[in-house]
Amino acid sequence: MWAYLLRRTAAGILVLLVLSFAMFILVALSGDPLAQLRASPGTSPATIAAAAAQLHLNQPLVERYWGWLTGLVLHGSLGSSYTGQPVGSQIAQRLTVTLKLVVPAVLLSLLIGVVVGVVSAVRQYKPVDHISTGLAYLFFSTPVFVLGLLLKDFLAVDVNKAAGHTLLYTVGESTPGINGSWNVFVNEVQHAVLPVLTLTLITYATWSRFQRAAMLDVLNADYIRLARAKGLSPRRVLFVHALRNALIPVTTIVAIDFAALLGGALVTEIVFSWYGMGQYLYNGLTGAESPDVYAVQGWLMVAGTAVIVFNILADLLYGLLDPRVRYA
């Protein structure tokens, strides 16, 4: 297992390296960060040259990449974005925001997905299965921004009107200037309800389908028939024998989807004005001094590492839960 882990880690680092180089070139070539400066009237060529030198734009691309890479490997630094702030601390701040959104959404989706999937499988082709299947199809056919806008522009407005005061906030992660840790917490929850709900509904839909399929597979297996034939209680058969095994495939998907979400839930963040990882990338690519190569590279390192690490974790977990799996 250790050899396997080492091999996968080495492969992961290699992928990240190739990826970072490809992304650096692609992003750097995709536009001119000084376009605004150049377009503004009365800017002297000397000013532009100085700005270009400050952002290392006058160096060859490969040299700039090498500078970025050595900075990362030798000093553990992600460099400075074009706005002059260190990318590392910017990302740490953005990641906190993303985690506040993604962690509750993933936990909720997992809970709902597993429960709905198991109930659907146990009651296959009964009304409850049809309803949950219909809902799952509806949710994964709905773009995130449609669902988000629906909750923000219609549900929140109605709820707040009914409550008589602002119960659900639709903009940002918190209201500035609130005192007392309890009040801050309540305020943050009020801000988080709608974006977390949006992300949960979209995410649970797929997971519940996987859980249903896995549960159906297991319920039709011989060892479940044996367990029933032995006279075990239905509850014991369901929870101890069936569910335990039906959770295995779902674990993998949850781990991989969670990793992808760590790169930011861009659309949800934009609809509800949360400044998380997704918006960091978006601003890096489309903001004032875009494309901001160093911001994008920083984002890529965090998001790419998350994807690679969680992929390895998912495979390890699979082997741990299912002893038949060998690490080859």
Place this chain on the structure above:
Amino acid sequence: MREVLIPLTTDAAEGLTIESRGQLRLAVERFTHHRLAVAGLVVFVAMLLVSLIVPVFWHYNYTAITNQFATAPSGQHPFGTDLIGHDLFAQVLAAEATSVKTALLVAVIATILGTTVGSVAGYYGGIADALLMRFTDLILAVPLLALLLVLSSKLSKQAGSWFWIALILGLVLWTNLARQVRGAFLSLREREFVEAEHAIGASDRRIIARHMIPNAIGPIIVSATLTVALAILIEAVLSFLGLGIQPPQVSLGSLIAAGQDAAATLPWLFFFPAGFLVTTILAINFIGDGLRDALDPGARR
């Protein structure tokens, strides 16, 4: 396929007669048994026809600006008008056509790319397989939206036509199919009929095109269909972010984005394009589900 072995129908007058049913007919029968898939197909075709035919004689062009601003749905403007005075009905139909057109092209590009890469990797194995699959992994490792953002953020400003958006999406969305086709080919190439083809001296290209791809066509068609749904969804997101279809062209995503600030007071600006968008994606997903039952009976989830 168990159904193939017992296609018996009894006929009182002549005793037993055997009705033979071809692969295609069996598939069509399985598809029509999936009621939601049939409904999806009917809805999708109907929406497509309406969005292609009605604009020809509709009295407003989607780019025309009327002197009625932000009016609610009425006989003259069935879907109302927006803040600038566009007839929303004409706009939604134009957007629907653009979205579907884009997504179909994406599916064609992604299917050709995915099938080619998957075939070559699965058929030849060895170094070709290792290289192609590592390349596929590389594309899969970058979160999809990041890659799309990088590709479209600057490109779209220069060429925000549906063709460029389709090209970008097509170049990104082929990886899953490539893996699937490779998997199918790895098992197909060990089968006797491939060995027989080798024995009579058939070329690699002939074996792949005439024997192996037809045997893997079920998953390929299903995947192509689901790619259409995914492409509509992603194109809508890109256009919503302002990185997809650019004005004066409209797509369902850009219409929703344009109306979002006024959505709470002028709800038709949100509900008509959003309704068309979700209905279209839902219909295509149902069609894909029915096709999976029809063409790939073993893969039922």
